[in-house]
Amino acid sequence: xxxxxxxxxxxxxxxxxxxxxxxxxxxxxxxxxxxxxxxxxxxxxxxxxxxxxxxxxxxxxxxxxxxxxxxxxxxxxxxxxxxxxxxxxxxxxxxxxxxxxxxxxxxxxxxxxxxxxxxxxxxxxxxxxxxxxxxxxxxxxxxxxxxxxxxxxxxxxxxxxxxxxxxxxxxxxxxxxxxxxxxxxxxxxxxxxxxxxxxxxxxxxxxxxxxxxxxxxxxxxxxxxxxxxxxxxxxxxxxxxxxxxxxxxxxxxxxxxxxxxxxxxxxxxxxxxxxxxxxxxxxxxxxxxxxxxxxxxxxxxxxxxxxxxxxxxxxxxxxxxxxxxxxxxxxxxxxxxxxxxxxxxxxxxxxxxxxxxxxxxxxxxxxxxxxxxxxxxxxxxxxxxxxxxxxxxxxxxxxxxxxxxxxxxxxxxxxxxxxxxxxxxxxxxxxxxxxxxxxxxxxxxxxxxxxxxxxxxxxxxxxxxxxxxxxxxxxxxxx
Numbered sequence: 001x002x003x004x005x006x007x008x009x010x011x012x013x014x015x016x017x018x019x020x021x022x023x024x025x026x027x028x029x030x031x032x033x034x035x036x037x038x039x040x041x042x043x044x045x046x047x048x049x050x051x052x053x054x055x056x057x058x059x060x061x062x063x064x065x066x067x068x069x070x071x072x073x074x075x076x077x078x079x080x081x082x083x084x085x086x087x088x089x090x091x092x093x094x095x096x097x098x099x100x101x102x103x104x105x106x107x108x109x110x111x112x113x114x115x116x117x118x119x120x121x122x123x124x125x126x127x128x129x130x131x132x133x134x135x136x137x138x139x140x141x142x143x144x145x146x147x148x149x150x151x152x153x154x155x156x157x158x159x160x161x162x163x164x165x166x167x168x169x170x171x172x173x174x175x176x177x178x179x180x181x182x183x184x185x186x187x188x189x190x191x192x193x194x195x196x197x198x199x200x201x202x203x204x205x206x207x208x209x210x211x212x213x214x215x216x217x218x219x220x221x222x223x224x225x226x227x228x229x230x231x232x233x234x235x236x237x238x239x240x241x242x243x244x245x246x247x248x249x250x251x252x253x254x255x256x257x258x259x260x261x262x263x264x265x266x267x268x269x270x271x272x273x274x275x276x277x278x279x280x281x282x283x284x285x286x287x288x289x290x291x292x293x294x295x296x297x298x299x300x301x302x303x304x305x306x307x308x309x310x311x312x313x314x315x316x317x318x319x320x321x322x323x324x325x326x327x328x329x330x331x332x333x334x335x336x337x338x339x340x341x342x343x344x345x346x347x348x349x350x351x352x353x354x355x356x357x358x359x360x361x362x363x364x365x366x367x368x369x370x371x372x373x374x375x376x377x378x379x380x381x382x383x384x385x386x387x388x389x390x391x392x393x394x395x396x397x398x399x400x401x402x403x404x405x406x407x408x409x410x411x412x413x414x415x416x417x418x419x420x421x422x423x424x425x426x427x428x429x430x431x432x433x434x435x436x437x438x439x440x441x442x443x444x445x446x447x448x449x450x451x452x453x454x455x456x457x458x459x460x461x462x463x464x465x466x467x468x469x470x471x472x473x474x475x476x477x478x479x
Contacts, residue, residue: 012085012086012087012088012183013075013083013084013085013086014072014083014084014085014086014185014186015083015084015185015186015188015189016081016082016083016084017074017082017083017084017150017189018189018190018191018192018320019191019366019369019370019372019375020189020190020191020320020366020369021082021150021189021191021320022080022082022369022375023369023372023375023379024148024149024150024320025074025077025082025150026077026082026375026376026379027379027420027421027422028077028122028148028149028150029077029078029376030241030376030379030380031121031241031243031246032241032379032420032421032422033149033418033419033420033421034118034119034120034121034122034418034419035117035118035119035120035122035128035146035147035148035418036118036146036147036148036149036154036157036416036417036418037114037117037118037132037144037145037146037414037415037416037417038144038145038154038157038158038160038161038396038413038414038415038416038431039110039132039142039143039144039145039413039414040142040143040161040165040399040410040411040412040413040414040433041106041136041140041141041142041410041411041412041413042140042141042142042143042165042168042408042409042410042411043139043140043408043409043410043411044138044139044140044168044407044408045139045406045407045408046139046407047138047139048138048139048171049138050133050135050136050137050138050139050140050141051098051101051133051135053092053093053096053098053177054173054174054175055173056096056131056133056143056168057092057096057174057175057176057177058167058170058172058173058174059164059167059168060092060095060096060131060164060179061092061174061179062163062164062166062167063160063163063164063167064090064092064179064181065179065181065182066163067159067160067163067318068086068181068184068185068186068318069151069152069156069186069318069319070090070127070129070151070160070181070318071086071087071088071090071127071179071181072084072085072086072087072127072151072186073085073087073124073125073126073127073128074124074128074148074150077124078376080374080375080376084186086183087126087127087181088180088181088183089178089179089180090126090127090178090179090180090181091126091177091178091179092177092178092179093177094126094130095126095127095129095130095131096130096131096133097130097131097132097133098132098133098135099113099132099133099134099135100135101135101136102134102135102136102142106136106142107252107254107414107439108252109134109136109142110134110142110252110414111250111251111252113132113134114144114248114250114414114416114441115247115248115249115250117132117144117146118146118248118250118416118417118418118419118443119246119247119248119418119419120146122148127151128147128148128150128151129145129146129147129148129151130146130147131143131144131145131146131164132144132146142414143164144414145157145160145161145164147160149320150320151318152318152319152320153304153306153319153320153321153322154304154306154322154394154396154415154429155306155308155315155321155322155396156318156319157396157415158396158399158431159315159316159317159318160318161399161410161413162316162399162400162401162402163402165401165402165405165408165409165410166401166402166403168407168408169403169404169405169406169407169408170407171407186319187313187317187319189319189320190307190311190313190319190320190321190366191320191366191367191369191370193367193370195311195361196361196362196364196366196367197361197362197363197367198362198363198364198367198368198371199362199363202363202368203368203371228300228326228327228328229300229386229388229389230298230328231295232295232296232297232298233296233298233299233300233328233389233390234286234290234294234296234298234299234390235300235386235387235388235389235390235424235425236387236390236424236425236426236448236449236450237387237425237447237448237449237450238384238385238386238387239382239383239384239385239386239387239421239422240383240384240421240447240448241383241421245446245447246419246445247419247445247446248418248419248443248444248445248446249443249444249445249446249454249457249458249461250416250441250442250443251441251442251443251458251461251462251465252414252439252440252441252442253439253440253441253442253465253468253469254412254437254438254439254440255437255438255439255440255469255472256437257435257436257437259472259473259476260432260437260438262476263277263472263475263476266475266476267347270344270347270348271348271351272344272347272348272351273351273354273355274395274430274438275303275350275351275354275393275395275430276346276347276348276349276350276351276354277347277351277475278393278395278428278430278440278468279301279303279346279347279350279393280332280346280347280350280471281467281468281471281472282301282391282393282428282464282468283299283301283329283331283332283346284332284467284471285464285467285468285471286299286331286390286391286464287299287331287332287333288467289460289463289464289467290331291451296331297330297331298328298329298330298331299328299329299330299331299390299391300326300327300328300388300389300390300424301326301327301328301329301389301390301391301392301393301424302324302325302326302327302388302389302391302392302393302424303324303325303327303354303392303393303394304322304323304324304392304393304394304395305322305323305324305325305354305357305358306321306322307321307322307323307358307361308321309358309359310358310359310360310361311361322366323364323365323366324365324366324392325353325354325357325365326365326389327350327353329346332346341478342474342475342478379422382421382422383422387422387423387424387425387448388422388423388424389423389424390424390425390426391424391425391426391427391428392423392424392426392427392428393427393428393430394415394417394427394428394429394430395430395431396413396415396429396430396431397431397432398431398432398433398434399413399431399432399433399434400434410433411433411436412432412433412436412437412439413431413432413433413436413439414431414439414441415429415430415431415439415441416429416441416443417429417443418443419443419444419445419446419448420445421445425444425445425448425449425450426442426443426444426449426461427442427443427444428440428441428442429441429442429443440465440468442461442464442465444457444461449461
């Protein structure tokens with residue numbers, strides 16, 4: 001049964017959750033965040049039964065055996081001391097969902113089914129992950145890896161797809177759906193005091209900003225948030241939660257492979273990374289499209305950073321090894337000057353800042369979480385208040401298979417997050433494939449954009465994506 005569990009809680013305990021893991025566990029326990037999805041369009045070289053569980057069970061068994069995060073559950077999630085426990089029996093039938101065959105435009109079909117996957121709530125009794133298969137033909141399907149953020153970051157899904165794709169190169173029909181994985185210890189958490197030391201000067205600003213009266217905190221420039229929110233920052237609606245209206249909006253913007261290639265070559269010529277460039281595009285789009293009249297003069301944004309290299313951890317290891325950098329920029333004028341030459345200044349500035357932050361472990365914002373006394377109360381305290389930013393960007397870069405892909409390959413990837421109640425109103429999730437398109441999936445909490453109706457929000461996001469797409473076109477036509 002989906003909710004059955006025979007083990008005594010605690011007997012397979014692995015380790016206590018770290019502060020950042022507790023943050024993810026708590027917001028899911030409060031229903032403020034549900035399921036991430038990172039998926040790929042799988043292309044088989046020969047016809048297979050893409051609607052059969054048996055087609056995928058051997059590859060899933062391979063992944064469970066290889067990655068210990070796929071056989072853990074969270075115990076005491078509703079407390080301040082949650083911990084991870086080993087699950088000695090994994091029934092794969094509980095981790096595979098096969099949808100009805102898709103028809104028409106593949107990308108639009110994926111976009112249509114994503115919200116129902118993202119808004120899935122995880123039962124506490126089994127490991128919080130599954131694959132969702134959307135068949136297109138006998139040789140083609142979308143396979144989304146859906147999982148709880150408490151198990152890992154976005155790179156965790158990329159690791160899963162590399163292992164899963166590698167196993168599919170050995171076509172085997174496996175009818176036994178019960179796995180009995182070997183108990184393996186989890187690696188120590190990334191966000192320990194030893195790894196992320198915090199200085200007093202870095203600690204005191206958000207700490208005092210939390211407890212001093214707002215007028216005094218503002219006088220001394222102290223903020224409860226690590227992001228730089230001002231009265232002129234666009235942050236959408238205040239933080240709200242209603243289980244009856246909880247809903248994620250999704251829009252996929254796809255940039256074709258040719259445009260991606262031209263853009264990357266132009267970026268290399270100007271010392272710019274794609275993430276910095278996309279930030280510039282987003283800022284330009286929001287600057288042009290925020291409804292008038294308004295009082296906004298700046299945007300505060302966060303960038304997720306994979307910290308595995310900084311702490312000498314393999315990019316094949318699942319887990320939460322993510323941090324974030326917060327930055328504020330004024331609303332921007334068009335990026336083409338009078339001579340119709342593209343201005344790279346902001347993209348280069350953001351690129352250089354992110355490069356410097358990617359290896360900084362001291363005074364890392366994630367380290368501040370260990371000073372949060374009660375994670376549940378802290379999370380709940382955000383309700384009714386201003387959001388901590390305008391938007392977030394997470395770029396998983398380009399998916400690279402681990403070996404030969406003669407039997408099966410991934411032609412493109414899609415990355416999306418669910419409604420994040422307490423965070424920025426917009427999230428931009430980026431992923432690409434080598435030689436394939438780059439997909440930018442925009443998600444938002446329905447109602448969080450404060451644009452009026454849901455249809456108004458959809459129109460706004462669609463216009464924003466068209467603006468970003470036109471920025472790619474203009475850049476590649478002028479370089």
